[in-house]
Amino acid sequence: MNILVLLKQVPDTETKIRITSDKKNIETADLKWIINPYDEFAIEEGLKTKERLKEGTVTVVTVGPTRTVEALRTAVAMGADNAIHVKVEETLDTYLVAKALAEVCKKEGAQIIFTGKQAIDDDQAATFGYLAELLQYPSVTLAVKCDVSVDKTKATIEQEGDSGAKSIIETSLPAVIAVTKGINTPRYASLPGIMKAKKKEIKTYSIADLGLGSETSKTIDSDYQLPPERAPGKKLTGDITTQVKELVRLLREEAKVI
Amino acid sequence: MGNVFLIAEQKDGNIKRVSLEILSELCRQGIATTAVVIGFGDLSKVTESLVTHGASKVVVLENEVFTQYNTEGYANALHHYLTPQNPSVIVTGATSHGKDFLPRLAAKFATGIAVDCVSFQFTGEKVAVRRPVYAGKCSKQVAFAVAPAIFSVRPNVLQTQMASKSAAVEKVVGNPGTIKAKILSTVASQIKKVELTEADIIISGGRSLKSADNFKILNDCAATVGAAVGASRAAVDAGYAPHDMQVGQTGKTVSPKLYIACGISGAIQHLAGMRTSKIIVAINKDPEAPIFQKTDYGIVADLFEVVPLLTEEFKRLKSQS
Numbered sequence: 001m002n003i004l005v006l007l008k009q010v011p012d013t014e015t016k017i018r019i020t021s022d023k024k025n026i027e028t029a030d031l032k033w034i035i036n037p038y039d040e041f042a043i044e045e046g047l048k049t050k051e052r053l054k055e056g057t058v059t060v061v062t063v064g065p066t067r068t069v070e071a072l073r074t075a076v077a078m079g080a081d082n083a084i085h086v087k088v089e090e091t092l093d094t095y096l097v098a099k100a101l102a103e104v105c106k107k108e109g110a111q112i113i114f115t116g117k118q119a120i121d122d123d124q125a126a127t128f129g130y131l132a133e134l135l136q137y138p139s140v141t142l143a144v145k146c147d148v149s150v151d152k153t154k155a156t157i158e159q160e161g162d163s164g165a166k167s168i169i170e171t172s173l174p175a176v177i178a179v180t181k182g183i184n185t186p187r188y189a190s191l192p193g194i195m196k197a198k199k200k201e202i203k204t205y206s207i208a209d210l211g212l213g214s215e216t217s218k219t220i221d222s223d224y225q226l227p228p229e230r231a232p233g234k235k236l237t238g239d240i241t242t243q244v245k246e247l248v249r250l251l252r253e254e255a256k257v258i
Numbered sequence: 259m260g261n262v263f264l265i266a267e268q269k270d271g272n273i274k275r276v277s278l279e280i281l282s283e284l285c286r287q288g289i290a291t292t293a294v295v296i297g298f299g300d301l302s303k304v305t306e307s308l309v310t311h312g313a314s315k316v317v318v319l320e321n322e323v324f325t326q327y328n329t330e331g332y333a334n335a336l337h338h339y340l341t342p343q344n345p346s347v348i349v350t351g352a353t354s355h356g357k358d359f360l361p362r363l364a365a366k367f368a369t370g371i372a373v374d375c376v377s378f379q380f381t382g383e384k385v386a387v388r389r390p391v392y393a394g395k396c397s398k399q400v401a402f403a404v405a406p407a408i409f410s411v412r413p414n415v416l417q418t419q420m421a422s423k424s425a426a427v428e429k430v431v432g433n434p435g436t437i438k439a440k441i442l443s444t445v446a447s448q449i450k451k452v453e454l455t456e457a458d459i460i461i462s463g464g465r466s467l468k469s470a471d472n473f474k475i476l477n478d479c480a481a482t483v484g485a486a487v488g489a490s491r492a493a494v495d496a497g498y499a500p501h502d503m504q505v506g507q508t509g510k511t512v513s514p515k516l517y518i519a520c521g522i523s524g525a526i527q528h529l530a531g532m533r534t535s536k537i538i539v540a541i542n543k544d545p546e547a548p549i550f551q552k553t554d555y556g557i558v559a560d561l562f563e564v565v566p567l568l569t570e571e572f573k574r575l576k577s578q579s
Binding site for chain 2: 011013014015016017019026037038093094095098120121122123124125126127128129130131132133134137138139140141142156160161162163164165166167168169170171172175180181182216217218219220221222223224225226227230232233234235236240241243244245247248250251252255257258
């Protein structure tokens with residue numbers, strides 16, 4: 001089975017964000033980069049699916065600048081068989097990223113595609129849906145369990161819903177499955193894996209190689225802003241009972257939120 | 259402005275408030291809006307509230323298939339209905355369903371998308387939106403190069419407002435097209451919970467709760483004011499709470515009227531997920547906890563002492579009103 005895992009390299013969650021002087025992006029120099037945490041679950045699910053089926057290849061794919069090869073090598077060190085890099089230096093919008101990924105999925109004959117439910121940088125949570133629609137595949141997001149049938153024609157997915165609800169969804173394959181935290185515990189890279197990853201040949205495409213040379217982004221970003229600083233609040237004083245009574249009074253009379 | 263469509267969301271014949279929030283803002287900006295509802299059965303309450311909140315026209319896409327939500331079915335039916343209408347803007351709430359079907363719809367229209375916006379502004383024929391990124395550590399403006407502009411709006415950030423208008427309600431057969439992923443069953447949570455992203459009040463617990471059982475004191479407190487209960491990543495990773503309760507950069511981004519953080523130190527990735535709350539309260543033993551720099555009101559004390567007192571005080575308040 002051809003298992004594809006889509007991943008994105010994002011700034012570490014502890015990153016303090018700074019904005020460029022033209023306000024068109026964030027400062028990316030000196031950032032610590034990680035694999036998007038939700039995509040780590042997708043990598044693990046790809047590897048687990050292969051193990052459960054006892055056959056198949058796991059191919060990881062990313063779209064991004066040269067530095068993103070590191071994320072691919074980390075995934076190979078975790079156990080992925082192949083890696084594909086769609087090399088772009090500028091930032092593409094969700095539409096164009098999905099277009100590029102769709103071309104790669106077609107070339108690779110993907111039978112199941114795993115990805116994280118959203119990337120924690122742009123927070124669009126939209127790539128999986130675009131991609132599935134472009135490929136005319138079904139999509140299931142917020143997956144917390146995914147079982148591929150023995151004949152590999154369908155998958156049964158447990159989906160996390162609102163307010164703690166759970167749904168069981170059955171989908172034909174190929175399909176795009178967007179996973180969330182709770183589906184598995186991603187493994188660490190093994191030492192032999194790290195050695196293998198260093199030497200792994202990574203297939204590279206440009207946007208033009210994928211036949212998308214004339215495509216442009218459909219959205220234009222501008223005016224990045226930091227959120228306004230919150231004014232320092234007040235720490236309440238007195239014994240605990242007094243503080244609690246005062247808090248409730250303030251919430252009711254000053255803040256008017258209860 | 260041309261043809262603006264709000265995809266209104268309903269569940270069991272009740273409108274989602276975010277749909278009315280968006281509609282009210284469109285009205286304030288003087289934008290004539292067609293509200294489209296997908297569903298089956300008695301939707302009179304839904305269509306009525308859309309009319310009273312200022313829709314110029316309400317269209318119901320009816321089909322028995324839409325007794326329950328379906329990703330492909332919604333995207334197909336909307337595309338089928340909207341294509342001949344030549345839409346210039348399509349907007350919906352950034353709920354779990356809105357976030358799910360909207361990218362598929364955007365792909366069908368070969369256009370761009372902006373998800374989870376906190377404001378939008380029409381200028382003549384164009385709309386520009388602002389959306390938080392990096393879980394709210396910053397935000398950006400997004401403009402659309404082609405029509406239709408497609409975006410979703412975060413719940414709880416815009417105000418609802420009634421409008422004295424009348425509007426026609428039209429029923430159309432919804433065309434769900436081919437559906438490849440089907441919901442076989444849905445089980446609601448055994449405990450009745452308020453959805454975090456749509457809650458007015460959230461009470462969250464951190465690792466200081468020390469166990470899953472201890473979350474009961476937060477649940478009890480939340481029940482008195484109809485609040486949702488959240489958790490920090492540390493509490494989720496320690497197994498005290500399920501992931502769907504996690505607030506922060508690798509969980510949910512929330513903006514309630516009131517956020518009460520109990521035993522949460524205030525890691526940057528947690529603050530990112532709740533900083534747009536209107537009022538933030540922190541209860542923490544450690545006076546140096548970073549959370550106190552972001553809070554409106556702070557109580558430096560043990561949450562195990564404070565929360566039960568708070569529950570009692572909320573109860574007392576409720577009995578008076």
